[in-house]
Amino acid sequence: MTSALRIEGGTPLTGEVNVRGAKNLVPKAMVAALLGSTPSVLRNVPEIKDVQVVTSLVELHGVAVDLDKETGDLRMDPSNVSVAQHADIDAHAGDSRIPILLCGPLLHTIGEAFIPDLGGCRIGDRPINYHLRVLEEFGAQVEKLPTGISMKAPAGGLKGASITLPYPSVGATEQVLLAATMADGKTELKNAAIEPEIMDLIAILQKMGAIITVETDRQIIIEGVSELKGYQHVALPDRNESASWASAALATGGDIFVRNASQKDMSTFINVYRKLGGGLDIREDGIRFYHPGGDLNPLFVETNVHPGFMTDWQQPLVVAMTQAQGVSVVHETVYENRFGFTDALVRMGATVQLHRDCLGPTPCRFGHKNFKHSAIITGKSQLHGTDIHVPDLRGGFSHIIAALTAEGTSNVTGVQVISRGYEHFVEKLESLGANFEVVK
Ligand code: EPU
Numbered sequence: 001m002t003s004a005l006r007i008e009g010g011t012p013l014t015g016e017v018n019v020r021g022a023k024n025l026v027p028k029a030m031v032a033a034l035l036g037s038t039p040s041v042l043r044n045v046p047e048i049k050d051v052q053v054v055t056s057l058v059e060l061h062g063v064a065v066d067l068d069k070e071t072g073d074l075r076m077d078p079s080n081v082s083v084a085q086h087a088d089i090d091a092h093a094g095d096s097r098i099p100i101l102l103c104g105p106l107l108h109t110i111g112e113a114f115i116p117d118l119g120g121c122r123i124g125d126r127p128i129n130y131h132l133r134v135l136e137e138f139g140a141q142v143e144k145l146p147t148g149i150s151m152k153a154p155a156g157g158l159k160g161a162s163i164t165l166p167y168p169s170v171g172a173t174e175q176v177l178l179a180a181t182m183a184d185g186k187t188e189l190k191n192a193a194i195e196p197e198i199m200d201l202i203a204i205l206q207k208m209g210a211i212i213t214v215e216t217d218r219q220i221i222i223e224g225v226s227e228l229k230g231y232q233h234v235a236l237p238d239r240n241e242s243a244s245w246a247s248a249a250l251a252t253g254g255d256i257f258v259r260n261a262s263q264k265d266m267s268t269f270i271n272v273y274r275k276l277g278g279g280l281d282i283r284e285d286g287i288r289f290y291h292p293g294g295d296l297n298p299l300f301v302e303t304n305v306h307p308g309f310m311t312d313w314q315q316p317l318v319v320a321m322t323q324a325q326g327v328s329v330v331h332e333t334v335y336e337n338r339f340g341f342t343d344a345l346v347r348m349g350a351t352v353q354l355h356r357d358c359l360g361p362t363p364c365r366f367g368h369k370n371f372k373h374s375a376i377i378t379g380k381s382q383l384h385g386t387d388i389h390v391p392d393l394r395g396g397f398s399h400i401i402a403a404l405t406a407e408g409t410s411n412v413t414g415v416q417v418i419s420r421g422y423e424h425f426v427e428k429l430e431s432l433g434a435n436f437e438v439v440k
Contacts, residue, residue: 002426004413004439009385009406012254012291013432019242019260019286020046020072021235023421024312025197027054027098028174029204029235033076034063034105035182036208040230045074046238046423049094049416056092057099060084061106078230081109086147090116100131101171104179107140107153116148130165130172137161138179138187160185160224167365168193168218168305174201180222181210187222194218195306196265200236207231239265240312241422244397246289247316248432250278251323251405255290256432263287268309272317275299276324298326298379302360303334315341315398319405321377322350328377331360336371341395344388348406351378385410393421400425404434411439 021044033040055065062082066075093099099115106113139154160183173193180187208228213221242261249256277296281288303311311334321328332338342352358367359374366373385408390396396418403410
């Protein structure tokens with residue numbers, strides 16, 4: 001796997017990339033397959049590290065998995081689901097947070113589950129308290145061990161519950177959906193997340209036989225059923241990867257057609273991109289994102305849960321904002337600590353000031369807690385190449401964009417983390433004309 005790139009910046013990225021199924025849906029859809037009494041087939045599955053990790057985790061629990069890499073068809077047969085060793089789960093989970101979402105389906109099928117110490121991207125503390133509370137509300141018995149968290153289903157299985165999330169968390173909403181569909185009785189979820197990936201997961205569960213009603217005001221009602229069958233489903237396209245390539249086109253002064261980018265899941269991004277001065281050509285088969293020439297406009301952006309501007313779009317777009325003429329402001333309201341990647345941008349010549357105050361109208365959870373969660377970006381800055389070790393998935397991709405935008409050479413290490421969520425990104429960069437060498 002590629003771990004370092006020597007990038008020569010200054011060449012606009014131009015050409016076409018193809019985007020497949022969403023990283024933030026596919027692993028959850030794979031977990032849902034565990035609930036079926038018959039095999040499932042998920043289509044449009046990308047070759048990314050997160051898919052490999054979930055594949056090994058479900059295989060450890062007895063699911064037979066077969067991926068056709070060419071077509072992206074992933075077949076999962078859950079007929080022999082069984083208990084796995086804690087040490088094996090730990091060894092295969094890597095730094096993924098997915099094991100927490102296996103809990104509901106495993107409690108239904110084998111009556112127990114184990115979560116090793118979790119990693120995921122290093123953005124804030126990324127706690128799992130909502131998940132544990134949700135599982136306890138369904139009746140799971142949760143025990144903290146030195147190696148992780150062990151869980152057992154109550155006698156008679158999980159029971160439907162009335163749950164209000166303290167925040168519309170994506171993962172906690174998925175936790176409820178995966179636990180409630182086969183729980184005994186009705187579950188009422190308030191303050192749910194309603195991201196397109198969650199709607200796609202609901203569509204999958206409905207295909208399997210679940211009864212799920214999405215009501216107004218972030219309420220979801222799930223009526224438990226005693227059996228679910230397998231599903232056939234095409235995963236929705238990855239709107240975060242699409243937005244990343246869009247930002248790369250703008251920052252480098254390029255022109256990229258993102259095949260399969262979907263307008264309906266990206267409308268908030270598209271509005272912001274247009275206000276920033278980005279060029280767009282929205283087609284049925286994808287979206288062309290390009291720099292139309294002239295100056296980009298400074299902008300105010302606040303990240304939020306769907307239908308707001310996604311936090312995962314923020315980091316790549318900040319790189320493009322360093323190329324806008326004037327002062328841009330970004331208020332990050334989803335994660336308390338998602339601006340660490342800007343240190344490298346400053347070293348490259350960008351002017352980015354971080355602030356603890358909420359620089360935006362939405363009251364957020366971080367305002368009085370000493371987190372630098374607002375950024376003021378003043379451009380236009382000529383970026384210069386530097387040495388960077390990438391911190392996390394989105395920050396890492398943003399550093400690649402910055403290095404491609406900069407004049408001179410950047411040595412970027414730790415890039416393997418990017419393959420967690422960006423399929424074949426090195427090959428894609430090559431096809432877009434990026435000037436770089438893979439450092440062995
Ligand atoms: N939170 C808690 N306690 C919890 C769970 C979440 O306090 O038990 C907090 C988080 O710390 C955060 C907020 O709630 O401040 C929202 O987190 P959420 O649960 O919504 O995030 P997640 O499910 O862990 C998914 C994506 C993230 C994406 C977020 C927000 C996956 C695998 N990950 O994470 O994607 O940023 O939703 O949309 O679906 C990425 O793709 O780079 C990425 C980080």
